[in-house]
Amino acid sequence: MDLVLVGANHRTSTADVRASLAFDAEGIQRTLARVQADGVLRESAILSTCNRTEFYGVADGADEGLEYLRRVIADYAHVDLGGGAASGYAFATADAALHLHRVAAGLDSMMLGEPQILGQVRDAHVAARQAATVGPILDRLWGSAVHAGKRARAESGIATGAVSVASAAVSLAERVFGSLAGREVLVVGAGDTGRLAARHFAERRVGRLVIANRTLDRASRLAEEFSGHAVEWSALPSALVSCDVVISGTSAPGVVITADMVRLAVSARPEKPLVLVDIAVPRDIDPGAANHENVFLYPLDALQTMVDQNLAKRQREVPRAEAIIRDECDRFVAWARSRGATPVVRELREQFERLRAEEVRKSLRHFNEADYLHVERLTRAIINRLLHGPTARLKTIDAASEGGAMSLEAVRHLFALEGESNGERKESEHGR
């Protein structure tokens, strides 16, 4: 059985193609049900995010499985992932497994190491389980990929540091205050920039989110969206007194927060630090505001520098994350390969156990009950010891390779393991 994958992402196709390929939750269930009904794949799952759609399956042959998945995609999205704007990718066996591991770790994301993808990979597994289309191989693959994603983030710097201006603003405030829980944040400007900033700070569960805008109505709407409070534009100087963090992103042509306003605010609370983040172009906050020792002012340039440094740092961590991914993926691949030998191992052990039991039974009359139990234990121990080495070696055999298949056949022949395996094979062929 081969693992197969066909998909497209932000690197291989345009946004339009990705939009046609995107699945909602219902679409995933419907498509998985259809795939199951077709009976070509033994297991299947769909990972669909805004930047990628990937179909995973377990097929009896890689070529057959890949061809089938391409057909499903063409039917569903009317997209032929063959080339041009709609080009995608197709992987089989170990390459397909490695791809999902890299995706889960955020190594294949538009923003290197971004955290959302791990949750999306988990969701894809949950959806496939709901559709009852996953079996032992995809279960194990997903478990391994999610574990690898967690390890890569924990053991390398692939996910460290803020990599967007808004998250850099949050990060700077956290370097001063630690947790932002209980802190008061003032967002100046209720446009797109203000909304983005408000969302990032609201996610940190700040104590109080205050929105100030020239138009109170817009401020109120934004405040309502994030359970904050709107204040009149004229109340800006007094709002500065009580807040810990100010993030300003208006489209005003000149300075909105003057050095005098900051000086007055700080003199009313000399013991408290004040973080000012200016993400407006042109600047909203007078650079002179930074002259007070307890005021930390960050213009857009500073935030961009921080983001660039963090991205470079993440990039440097890629080899370490890749090593973790390979380590986990190799384990999965070794397990998947050993599955081919599992029936042979089982039959071999059953055969030995049958022979052992027969021989013990023949000699039963020579032993009393206590001796019989000893003989049982002794003979079982001998069989286990004899089979330990061969079992371990059989599990390392890649049943899909020519050499591996020959080795397994040789074992079957040598120990006369004909019946059950043939029976299973016949049954499986019949099922197909």
Next chain:
Amino acid sequence: MDTIVRLLTTVVPMAYLLAVVAYVFDFVGFHPAAARSARRLLNVALALHAAQLGLRGVLYVHVPLASGAEVMGTVAFAIAGVYLLVERRTGVERTGAFVIGAVWILQTLSTALLEPVTQFPALLRSPLFGLHTGSAVLGYAAFGLSAVYGVLSLQLHRALKRQRFGVIFNRLPSLDVLTRMSLSAAAVGVGFLGVAIVLGMIWASRTFPGFVFDPKVALTVAVWLAYLSVLVAYRWLKWSRRRAIGFLLAAFLLLVAAALATAFALPSFHAFV
């Protein structure tokens, strides 16, 4: 036993040095396992140090506070122990390079200056004396921790003001945490040193009838008052945290100067052996 004590005395600074190296690796983000290794190495160093102090106490039949070198070693042990507790409670590991670095310097000096104790006056075996010296050691250890966190807090403040997003910015705990740790440690130090001063006065008045003044006592009281004044000003005069930390560091410099003066320049009845 003497050989074992000597061996431990040599080994303890080395053990702290290994922990410092691991903490430095963790601080610069060398490998995630560095933090775990650092904590283990610090545990080992503390165990060796405890054995060294304990065996020395048994060997010379005294509490290991009989000379400047012994006090340094015991203060180093107390700082390392308190740091380990703080690290376990707060999960803040990235200051280990600095705190244990200071411990290593202190312990190295102690090892270099340590001499065998030939005699130890029986009058110093009073339980009150043990409480007095124990409180003083904990007080000095707290002031040492306060100074380390204070310096780190000022470094981070500077990095934040100058928009330098380097290793200090990225790897230290937040400015708020560092400042609170420094101020809290200073408050704990004021408490313990206050107790030490009071117990010392009581013990000295009982043991040395007619005792009125000693330069070391006077300087210790001055240091204690300096720390207390800064904390009062911060709490009630609304000093900024940066100013409070600056003055706490000045008080620590006064403490060091007082210790050097009483050790090398001023006569004191505190020289017991």
